[in-house]
Amino acid sequence: MSATTTNAGLSGPSLRGHLWRILAAPVVVAVVAAGVAIWLAGAELDSIEERTLNGSYIVARVIEHLQLSLAASALVAALAIPAGVLIHRSQSRLLRAVVLALANIGQATPAVGVVILLAIVWKTGFSTALIALVAYAFLPVLRNTLTGLAEVDGAVRESALGMGMTRTQVLFRIELPLASPVILAGLRTSLVFAVGVATIATFINAGGLGDMIVNGLKLQRYPVLVVGAGLVAGIAILIDWLAGLVEEYARPRGLS
Template sequence: MSAERIRRVVAMPVALAAVLALLYLWVSGQELDSIELRTLNSEYLAARVAEHLRLTALALLLVVIIAIPLGVLLSRPAARWLSPVVLGLANLGQATPAIGLLVLLTILFGVGFTIAMIGLVAYAVLPVLRNTIVGIRQVDPALVEAARGMGMTRGQVLWRVELKLAIPVILAGLRTALIMAVGVATLATFVNAGGLGDIIVNGIKLNRTPVLITGSVLTACIAFLVDWVGGVAEDFLRPKGI
C-alpha cells in the first residue's frame, strides 16, 4: 500500500477522533443543568447513536436488495423501455422533501420504525438504482461480445464482466445513498423512531446549546465516517486495472 493511500485511510479517523475529543472537552467544561444532563450522558448518547446507525444500516441493506437487482433488470435490452418510468418514480421519491414524505406516511399509516424506514429507502434508492443502470450500460459492448465469443452464457457475462466492471460506479451510488441516509435519519425522531434527531430536537425545543451542538456534531461525524468507509471500500473493491 502506497504512502498516499495510507494517508487517505488514516487521516479521516484521526480527524474525527480529534473532533470528538474536542467536543467532549468542551461539553465537560460547561456547567450543565439537570435537563442537559438527562441527554448528555453516555447511556443516552450511546442509545441514540446505536439507533441512528441501525436506521442507516438497515435502510442501506434494503436499498441494495431493491435497487441493484432492479437496476440489473432495467439494464437488459428487453426491459430498457421501462427505465424512464422506474427512474421517474425514484426521482419522485427523492424530489419530495423528506419531512413532507414522512408526514404523508404518518397520516396514512401512523408512526414508528417501519415508517421511518420506508421514508429512508424511498429517499436513498435513486443513486444506487441509477448508478447500477449506468454502470452496466457503460461497459464496452466489444467486451461483452468477446466474452460471449469465449463461450460464456448470458448469466456468466453479467456476473463476470458487466457487474465486475460496473462495481466502481455502483459503489459510488451506494456511498451517496449512505450519506443521504445518515442525514435523513435525523428526521426519524418525528415519527418516534429515535436516532440522533432526538438530541437535536431536544436542543432546539429546550433551547440548550450544548445539547444541540452535541447532536449535530455526532451526526456530522457519522456522515464523514460512512463516507470514509465508502471511499475505502471503493479502493479495495475496485477491479484491478481500473
C-alpha cells in the same frame, strides 16, 4: 491509484500521502470529538442537559440511528441493483422511464414530507421511517447501476458471449465486476444520504440522533444540540470514509 498498488510499493512522500488520505477522516473526527468533550467537561450543565448528555442515552440514540441508516442502505442495495440490472437487460425505454420517474419522486420530495405523509397514511415508528429512507436513497444506486452497466464495453460483452458464456455468466463475471466501481459510488452516496435524513425519524417516534437535535432546539439547550448535530456529522464522515475504503479496495484488479 490501482487497487493492486500496495503500501510496499510506496515510499517517501507517496506513502505519507497515501496514509494521510486513509487516516485523515478518522483523525479529524477524533480531534473534533475530543474538543467537544473538553468543552463539555468545562461547561456548567443544568439538570436537563445532564440527563441527556450521558453515556447510556447517547449510545442508545447512536445505535437507533445506525440501525435505521444501515437497514435502509441494505434494502436500497437489495432493491435498486436488481432493478437496474432488470432495466438494463430489458432495454425497455418505457420501463426505464417509469422506474426512474418513481425514484426521482422519492428524492425530489422533501424528506420530511415523505416521512410525515407515510406516517399519516400508515403509522408512526421505525418501519415507516425505514420506507421513507429507502424511497429517498433509492435513486443514486439505481442510476449508478444503470450507468455502470451501460459503460461496459460492448466488445467485451460480445467476446465473452463468443467464448461460450451464457448471458447470466456474462452479467456476474464480466458486467457487474466492471460496473462495480460506479455501483459502489452510488451505494456510498446512498449511505451518507441515509445517515443525514435519518435525523428526521424523530418526528414520527422512530428514535435516532434527531431526538437530541430537536430537544436541543426546542428546549434551547445548545450543548445538547451541538453534541447531537456533531454526532450525526461524525457518523456521516466516518461512513463515507469506510465506504470509500471499500470502494477503493473492492475495485476489480486492473481498473484504475
